[in-house]
Amino acid sequence: MAADPSPVPPAEFRVLLALLDGAKHGHGIKLDIRERTAGRVDMGPGTLYGAIKRLVRREWLVEVAGPAGDDDDRKRYYELTADGRKAAADESARLEELLAIARAKTPPLTEGA
Amino acid sequence: MRRAVLALYRAGLLLLPPTFRRAYGAAMLAQARVDLADATLPRGAVRLATDLLASLGREWTEAARGLLDGGPSGLGQDVRFATRTLRRQPVFTATVVVTLGLGIGANTAIFSVVDGVLLRALPYPEADRLVAVWPSKLFNRDLMDRAGRELRTLTAVGGTSGRVFTVTEGGAPAEVFGLAVTPDFFDVLRVQPALGRGFRADDGAPGAEPVVILSHRLWVERYGGSAAVLGTTVDVQSEGVARRTVVGVMPADHRAIRAGAELWTPVVTDPASDDYTNRSFLDAVGRLADGVDRAAADAEVAAWTQALRDEDPGMVAESDAARGGVLALSDELAGPLRFHLVALAAAVALVLLIACANVANLLLARTRTRRLELGVRTALGAGRGRLLRQLMTESLLLAAAGGLAGLGLALATRGALLGLLPGVRAEDVTLDGRVLVFSLAISAAAGLLFGAGPSLRAARAGAAGAGRVGRSGQRDRGAAHLQQVLVGAEVAMALVTVFAAGLVVLSVRDLMRTDPGFDPGPVLTVRVTAPASLFPEDDDVLRYFDEVTTAIRAVPGVDAAGGVGRLPMAGGRSEITIYPEGFEPGPGGELPDATHRVVTAGYAEAMGFRLREGRLLAEADLQADEPYPVVVNATLADRFWPDGALGRAFLGRGGVRWLTVVGVVEDVAEEGLNAPPRPAVYIPHQDWAWRTLFLAVRTRGDARAALPAVRAAVWSVAPDVPVAREASMEEVVHRSVADTRVTGTLFALFGALALLLGAVGVYGVMAFAVVQRTREFGVRLALGATRGDVARDAFRTSGLTALIGIAAGAAATPAVGGALSGSLEGVRDSAPGLLAVVALVLLGVALTATWLPARRAARVDPVTSLRAE
Numbered sequence: 001m002a003a004d005p006s007p008v009p010p011a012e013f014r015v016l017l018a019l020l021d022g023a024k025h026g027h028g029i030k031l032d033i034r035e036r037t038a039g040r041v042d043m044g045p046g047t048l049y050g051a052i053k054r055l056v057r058r059e060w061l062v063e064v065a066g067p068a069g070d071d072d073d074r075k076r077y078y079e080l081t082a083d084g085r086k087a088a089a090d091e092s093a094r095l096e097e098l099l100a101i102a103r104a105k106t107p108p109l110t111e112g113a
Numbered sequence: 114m115r116r117a118v119l120a121l122y123r124a125g126l127l128l129l130p131p132t133f134r135r136a137y138g139a140a141m142l143a144q145a146r147v148d149l150a151d152a153t154l155p156r157g158a159v160r161l162a163t164d165l166l167a168s169l170g171r172e173w174t175e176a177a178r179g180l181l182d183g184g185p186s187g188l189g190q191d192v193r194f195a196t197r198t199l200r201r202q203p204v205f206t207a208t209v210v211v212t213l214g215l216g217i218g219a220n221t222a223i224f225s226v227v228d229g230v231l232l233r234a235l236p237y238p239e240a241d242r243l244v245a246v247w248p249s250k251l252f253n254r255d256l257m258d259r260a261g262r263e264l265r266t267l268t269a270v271g272g273t274s275g276r277v278f279t280v281t282e283g284g285a286p287a288e289v290f291g292l293a294v295t296p297d298f299f300d301v302l303r304v305q306p307a308l309g310r311g312f313r314a315d316d317g318a319p320g321a322e323p324v325v326i327l328s329h330r331l332w333v334e335r336y337g338g339s340a341a342v343l344g345t346t347v348d349v350q351s352e353g354v355a356r357r358t359v360v361g362v363m364p365a366d367h368r369a370i371r372a373g374a375e376l377w378t379p380v381v382t383d384p385a386s387d388d389y390t391n392r393s394f395l396d397a398v399g400r401l402a403d404g405v406d407r408a409a410a411d412a413e414v415a416a417w418t419q420a421l422r423d424e425d426p427g428m429v430a431e432s433d434a435a436r437g438g439v440l441a442l443s444d445e446l447a448g449p450l451r452f453h454l455v456a457l458a459a460a461v462a463l464v465l466l467i468a469c470a471n472v473a474n475l476l477l478a479r480t481r482t483r484r485l486e487l488g489v490r491t492a493l494g495a496g497r498g499r500l501l502r503q504l505m506t507e508s509l510l511l512a513a514a515g516g517l518a519g520l521g522l523a524l525a526t527r528g529a530l531l532g533l534l535p536g537v538r539a540e541d542v543t544l545d546g547r548v549l550v551f552s553l554a555i556s557a558a559a560g561l562l563f564g565a566g567p568s569l570r571a572a573r574a575g576a577a578g579a580g581r582v583g584r585s586g587q588r589d590r591g592a593a594h595l596q597q598v599l600v601g602a603e604v605a606m607a608l609v610t611v612f613a614a615g616l617v618v619l620s621v622r623d624l625m626r627t628d629p630g631f632d633p634g635p636v637l638t639v640r641v642t643a644p645a646s647l648f649p650e651d652d653d654v655l656r657y658f659d660e661v662t663t664a665i666r667a668v669p670g671v672d673a674a675g676g677v678g679r680l681p682m683a684g685g686r687s688e689i690t691i692y693p694e695g696f697e698p699g700p701g702g703e704l705p706d707a708t709h710r711v712v713t714a715g716y717a718e719a720m721g722f723r724l725r726e727g728r729l730l731a732e733a734d735l736q737a738d739e740p741y742p743v744v745v746n747a748t749l750a751d752r753f754w755p756d757g758a759l760g761r762a763f764l765g766r767g768g769v770r771w772l773t774v775v776g777v778v779e780d781v782a783e784e785g786l787n788a789p790p791r792p793a794v795y796i797p798h799q800d801w802a803w804r805t806l807f808l809a810v811r812t813r814g815d816a817r818a819a820l821p822a823v824r825a826a827v828w829s830v831a832p833d834v835p836v837a838r839e840a841s842m843e844e845v846v847h848r849s850v851a852d853t854r855v856t857g858t859l860f861a862l863f864g865a866l867a868l869l870l871g872a873v874g875v876y877g878v879m880a881f882a883v884v885q886r887t888r889e890f891g892v893r894l895a896l897g898a899t900r901g902d903v904a905r906d907a908f909r910t911s912g913l914t915a916l917i918g919i920a921a922g923a924a925a926t927p928a929v930g931g932a933l934s935g936s937l938e939g940v941r942d943s944a945p946g947l948l949a950v951v952a953l954v955l956l957g958v959a960l961t962a963t964w965l966p967a968r969r970a971a972r973v974d975p976v977t978s979l980r981a982e
Contacts, residue, residue: 026140027147044160045141045148046168053133053172076140 008091011043011051016060016080016088023064023079026052052078060084115149118158125165130176155406191506198507205479206511209472212873213515213559215866216468218522219461221544221552222530225523227454228548229541230447236368238303239400244407245445246270246397246414248433254382256421257295257395264417266410267439268402271298272380272395275371277805279350279642281833283335288642288837289349291376292369298377301400302370306361309343312379316360319383325349325357328375329365348646349376352804355646370398370446372538398442411438450537452936453856456613460863463610465559467867470599470606471874473563476508477592477599478881480571487571500572508564509557516556520544523552533855566595593885596878597914604918604959605925607871612926612951614864616933617857619947620940624850629681630781632721636842637816637823638680642805647831651802655735657830658713658798658806664826666715670813671823675716676798676806678709680842681783682849683807691794692764693753707749707792708783709765711803717744717778717795719809720842725750727759727776735797740771742797749792750777770800785849787939809842816841853939868958876962879911883966887973895975904971908963915959919952 008016018024018032026048034042043051055061056078064079080088122145126138149157199206234240244267246252246260252272260270272295280289296312305311306326316324325347327336336342336359346356357378369375380395401410418437422429444451480487487500495503524544531539570592643657658676665674679685689709698704717729725747734742740762750758754774762773772794780790798806808827812819817839824836840848847854883890890903926948934942 026144030144044164044168045144046164046171048144049137049141050133050168050171053137075143 007094008087009051009054011047012055013088013091014041014043015048015051015055016084016091019061019078019080019084020088023077025066025075025077027075029078055084058083058087060087114154118149118154118161119146122161122165125162125169128169130172133172133176191503192510194503195507195510199510202479205475206514209475209511210514210518212468212471212870213512213556214518214522215870216461216465217516217519217552217556217559218526219519219863219866220458220465220555221519221523221548222526223454223457223461224551225527225542225544225548226530226534226537227458228551229543230537231443231451231454233541233547235443235446236366240443241441242401243302243442244399244401244410244439245442246399247438247440248418248436252395252397254295254380254384254395257397260397260399260417261297264399264410264413266402266405266413267399269297269301270397270399271295271301272397273298273370274380274394274396275374276351276378277640277642277837278376278378279348279644279835280331280335281348281350283337286833286835288640288835289331289375290371290373291351291378292371292374293378293380295395296379298398301398303400304363304367307364307367308340309359309361311361312377316379317381319381321379321381323354323357323381324360324379326361326363326377327359328363328369329367331375332362349378350642350645351378352645355644355649368540370442399439407439407441414438449852449938450534453852456933456937457856457859457863460610460613460860463606464863464867464870465555467603467606467610467870467874469559469563470603471870471877472511472559473567474596474599474874474878476563476567477570477596478877480504480567480574481592481885483571484574487574497572501568504568504571505560505564508568509560512556512560512564515559516552519556520549520552523548533858567592570595593882596882597910600875600878600911601914601918601921603871603874604915604955605922607867608919608922608951608955609925609929610867611864611954612922612948613929613933614857614860615947615951616930616942616944617853617860617937617940619944621850621854621857623941624786624853624939625846627782627786629786629846630723630779631681631842633842633846634721635812635814635816636719636721637810637812637819638807638838638840638842638845639810639820639823639827639836640805640807640838641676641827641834641836644831644834645804651799654802654804655799659735660830661827662713662715662808664829665808665810665823668810668819668822668826670819671810672813673715673719673811674808675719676713676808677716678711678801678803678806679783680807680809680845681720681781682785683845684849686784689765689794691792694762696753696763705753705792707745707765707794710783710793710795711798711801711806712744712795713798713806716809719811720781721811722781723779725777725779727774729776729778730795730797734775735799737797740773741800742775743772744776744778744795745774746778746780746790746793746795748780748790749794750774752792765794765796772796772800785938786846787850807838816843850939853937856937868955871955872958872962875911875915875959876965879907879963880966880969882910883907883970886970890970890973891975891977894973900971903973904967907967907970911963912960915956915963918959919955922955923948923952 014033015029018029018036024032029052030043030048052061056063060081060083061078062081064077066075066077119142123142126134126141129138145161148161151157152160235243237243246267252260254272257270257272260267264270274293276291276293278289278291280287294312296314296317299305299311307329309326311326312324315321327342332338332342336347342359343361344358346358348355349357363377399410401407415437418429418434422434447454490500491497527542527544531537531542574592641658641661643654648654648657662674662676665671679687687709688706690704691707692704696705712730714730714732714735717724722729727744730742730744743765745758753763754761758774758777760774762771764770765772778795781793782788783793784791808823810816810819810823820839827834827836886907890907893903894900927943930942934940
């Protein structure tokens with residue numbers, strides 16, 4: 001079972017990826033995702049915090065204190081745990097494997113024909 | 114505006130599961146504020162709303178799963194326990210389920226119609242971008258072309274006009290309703306025939322080969338559903354054209370823009386002719402350009418219409434110019450039905466609220482008797498939250514059962530409801546997933562509404578009463594207070610509903626009593642179209658109707674017969690601009706309009722028009738040359754020639770005809786019983802040889818009985834002519850107020866339901882209060898109070914509550930009356946004495962419902978009552 005971890009839902013995976021390069025607050029996560037998808041993926045508050053909630057419950061994220069100087073207590077910062085990092089890596093590997101299969105079977109898809 | 118959206122969003126957050134909301138609600142709100150500031154308003158708001166809805170679904174699903182997985186303390190156990198409890202009290206459960214079933218059923222039934230007619234998108238691609246361009250019937254071909262060129266906010270504009278066609282092949286000769294459309298009309302809707310082609314621009318050119326597109330149904334029924342019919346000519350007659358080439362067949366699921374339309378022809382108008390710029394007859398449909406919203410189009414069209422009028426006052430009447438704009442096509446098509454449905458939806462919502470109040474009262478009463486059970490459970494360790502969950506589970510279970518009963522009711526009454534609503538297409542009204550979701554939603558809302566108060570109170574009382582187990586007879590003042598408030602609210606809502614019902618019913622009665630200006634007695638009416646194949650020219654049409662009326666007059670039992678372009682009150686408007694002799698036009702050159710009717714000799718006699726002076730039109734008048742002799746109504750005569758209208762002349766029909774008044778008749782309610790009187794001109798048929806006339810036949814005895822003989826008389830002149838729309842004049846009058854009458858019937862039904870539920874509510878609470886106070890009454894009787902004292906006391910509380918409820922309801926009636934009369938044609942805003950009668954009825958009902966238990970209080974036997982504990 002461990003060889004094929006169950007897939008991480010897209011919204012949650014995106015949040016994990018957004019946090020790979022360091023702690024961010026909720027809005028920061030949203031902005032990171034939006035930038036990296038050229039604006040195509042823009043999470044609403046419910047989607048974003050729903051995903052955060054589930055990730056916190058799985059203990060892939062933890063809430064951390066904001067950087068010194070940020071005293072806006074509505075801003076909440078999140079950081080990946082070791083498990084979260086591993087989950088992101090596992091999911092990436094799983095997707096890569098799937099992509100490899102897809103490439104092997106449908107060359108035109110990747111050759112841009 | 115953004116602030117309002119945020120306030121709504123904040124309120125929406127309250128609907129999230131509490132744990133999730135407490136953890137993330139504030140963060141979500143902060144995020145929403147930033148998001149909203151980044152986006153344009155409607156888009157941002159819509160995105161927030163969809164995100165919140167999705168989130169609600171997701172989080173509640175997870176929360177529910179968590180509860181269900183919660184083992185012995187979980188939701189599953191609650192449900193099982195609640196089912197058992199409710200099953201043990203079948204009378205209580207049945208009462209609640211029936212009450213809720215009535216309320217939810219009525220709402221579901223009305224919603225299914227509202228949804229089908231008002232809410233559901235029209236079956237065209239991007240139908241929400243389609244608009245009706247106002248004013249309707251403004252457009253002639255020239256304006257149509259200009260609208261297409263000049264309006265920037267609309268990408269495409271098409272025009273339609275209803276037509277009646279005669280079809281003789283493939284079955285009995287019949288009239289078929291169809292639409293004459295501008296060639297690009299289907300492109301505006303973005304629909305195309307399933308077979309063959311749509312119209313091309315040259316189909317609308319003068320002299321082009323006449324073509325037709327058939328509906329799928331007509332194609333199957335009359336032409337065998339064979340593709341071979343494409344390219345052949347078929348007998349589809351109208352406007353002097355005898356045969357047309359079939360160029361296309363619409364898809365089976367295509368829904369015509371107007372109900373019942375089965376075929377389409379291109380509007381053919383010669384740009385060189387007068388009609389091109391003069392005859393206004395088209396309804397315009399447009400499609401909004403990309404990125405344009407309806408408000409922008411509305412503003413542009415309004416300005417455009419005004420500019421047209423400034424350019425040439427003769428082109429657009431002042432009243433039309435003021436009405437320029439666009440309306441969502443779906444709203445336009447629903448027409449006045451929209452207002453009836455909204456009023457009905459409001460009435461059934463009140464009925465459901467009353468039902469909820471009733472159920473809440475029953476629950477309150479019940480929790481008081483369940484105090485022992487709740488106390489024991491608290492003593493055994495159940496917390497307040499746990500009790501609350503248990504009680505709410507019961508409420509929601511009851512609501513679910515009520516919802517099922519309501520769905521059943523809605524299903525069972527669907528046929529009857531559709532039969533009552535003649536303006537609704539049956540295929541539009543389906544009890545499908547959307548309706549299911551709606552009834553589920555209102556059931557859940559009802560469950561929360563009636564369950565929350567009593568459950569909270571019971572849970573609190575149960576937790577607090579843990580140490581006082583067994584003293585169930587003690588009165589709970591808070592609960593009793595809540596019950597009185599609920600009863601008061603019920604009485605108020607019942608009063609409002611019954612008042613509204615009374616208003617509509619009385620208005621319909623008064624409408625039916627209005628003098629129509631003629632004698633609808635035994636008059637048979639049929640519609641006949643002169644067949645173009647046999648009677649091609651105007652003179653032939655005149656000859657045809659002359660022969661037909663002569664033949665009908667020879668039928669035994671017929672007293673008089675004549676033809677008219679449009680029957681009174683049968684719908685459709687014909688107007689002409691007139692220029693009366695001696696009339697001084699205003700500074701804008703504005704000329705008056707008049708209702709216009711082409712008539713043959715004998716029509717006024719057959720209808721029983723009342724002659725005020727002069728004479729009616731005779732046979733000889735129909736041969737006369739200009740100036741044509743005409744009959745006008747009293748309003749026209751009095752307005753323009755107060756010192757005598759006979760012999761006066763005026764210009765009519767766009768200023769091209771001289772007309773001389775030979776007679777004046779009393780006003781006839783041409784536009785409907787409710788319409789204000791306006792000038793009308795009755796013009797001989799030869800001025801304008803309408804090919805389709807209604808024939809009015811006055812008979813001795815039953816009008817309908819004459820139909821076979823009249824039909825035979827019509828066919829004696831030419832066979833294969835459809836004799837359509839047969840109806841007695843009384844039926845025509847009746848139908849003209851059908852919408853209002855049906856609304857009246859349904860209102861009366863819902864009013865009665867509200868009254869019944871209200872009475873049951875008052876009785877239930879009162880009876881229960883008396884039972885609760887039996888011991889108190891016993892003590893007082895034992896201490897020397899008279900039976901009258903006790904009864905009076907029992908009476909006073911509820912009597913007062915009922916009075917307060919009645920006063921509150923009465924205070925709301927002016928607003929209700931205003932809303933009804935403002936939206937429903939023919940309904941007045943008040944009726945003398947109605948409020949008093951309704952208030953008395955409710956007071957009577959409330960007092961009776963109070964009196965029965967009060968009498969029982971007075972009969973309490975002190976000894977028994979003291980033992981009752």
